[in-house]
Amino acid sequence: MVIKKRWIVLLMIFLVTPLLMLGSTNTVRADDTATGAQFYLAPVYPANQTDKTLGYFVLKVTPGQKGSVSVQVQNTSKTNTRKIQLTPTAATTSDAGQINYSPSPKKADPTLAHPLNRLFSKPVTITIPPDESKVATFEYIIPEAGFKGQILGSIHALDVTEEKSTTGQFGLHNKFAMAVGIILSQNPTQTLAPDLKLQQVRPGVSNKHPAILARIQNRAPQLFRGMTINAKITKQGETKTIYQYKLKDGSMAPNSNFDAPILGDEKGIPAGDYTLTMTVQAEGKTWRFKRNFTVTDKEAAKLAGANNAGNQQPPWQKWLIWAAIALAVLIAGYGLYLLGVRRGHKNDTADAHHS
Structure with missing residues (x-):
């Protein structure tokens, strides 16, 4: 009886352990989800900003002008140093039919003569101590021939801080990002019709x-x-x-x-x-x-x-389903086995009393 019980327990451990391992491979730490983004991004308005109450840049520029755009990055964590990647980005339109201010792998439209990122200096990565802030500045040069309408984009910020889990191992973490929009225009009050x-x-x-x-x-x-x-x-x-x-x-x-x-x-x-x-x-x-x-x-x-x-399931998911079914059958069978043993024990006891 003892051997059978040990065999059943060992088999259950054998089935449960891989399930727990598979279940932990793609988890996100709860504290990451609860904490949220641990940095904040804000524009530092230059003199050619048309409206300093907008929360994003609308800059009046002239042909051949050299200028700069600065953003302030605040580390809101009280204990952790953050590493933030800042990238001048050209705006695109997502396939959901919405303006996208994040970096996109899609090819630029052939009518786009001056992508914003080509007018700005290169991306930078800054390291910010806990509860401190830093200002990052990007230079830009407007084409000598000027341009019509708007050039749209953003300064895109991505938290690239490497973090360890409580066990000391690197794991999957949320990647938080935000952006400050930029509109460059020689005539900000002019509005062109869509084509x-x-x-x-x-x-x-x-x-x-x-x-x-x-x-x-x-x-x-x-x-x-x-x-x-x-x-x-x-x-x-x-x-x-x-x-x-x-x-x-x-x-x-x-x-x-x-x-x-x-x-x-x-x-x-x-x-x-x-x-x-x-x-x-x-x-x-x-x-x-x-x-x-x-x-x-x-x-x-x-x-x-x-x-x-x-629609096909990865092989490990199929294995996981079959292992779960086997485990359920094993537990049910073990429960019925124990129930039968207890009933047999009661019958033996009753027979002993009658005798």
Whole structure:
């Protein structure tokens, strides 16, 4: 009896230990989540700032001008030194249809003549002692020929402090970031109208989901907000809507583009000929686009494969599920075994009393 119990206990330990190890590989420390960002970023306004109550930079500049932009970084931690990476960044438009002030891997729009980061000095990383602040300054040079409209971007701050867990080992930690926006303009009071184009329509993948990607381009050197989009896809020559997309309160950076994702079925998008009909409204203007496109057999198969790959579970997750099932069965079986032993013991005791 003792041998059987020891064997069961050892087997349970064997199953539980890997589960605990797997469960701890991708955790984030609770104190990191509770603490939040341990630094603060604020603009230091130069003389050519148009409004010192905004909380971001709007600078009036002239052709060939050399100037500087400074930000103050405050370490709000009382005990830890922070290392903050500061990067001048050109603004883009995310595929969610919103202005993005963070560094982006996407290729710059071909109409963007002067990305903000190319006008500014290089990124810097500063080290700030606990409860102290430092000022970082970036130099910029405006092109001799000047420019029309706006140049938009930010000073992006990322906490790159290396931290150890309570056990002394390096682990996964939240990466906190923030940004201070920058608008450069030769005439800050001037507002240019958006100039929107439908660049391309193609099948693709959005967040591991088959989609038709409609690339919308803002060719104007002017940011704008309050954009609404209504789009539908039909089979060519038909009127029934099979896929649709809606966006409210979108925004776009100057001289940027984004791929509006019109999601298809989970199983994919069948090969065939389709028509995209799209209406975009912003700044009191309306754009209507209509484009025929084709999804080839090869593209349809690729979309279906991408969706299946996205839905597949990693091998370790399958192992984890089977191990959990085995553990549950083992615990249930062990419980029934103990119940049977106790009942047998009671019966033996009753028989002994009767005898």
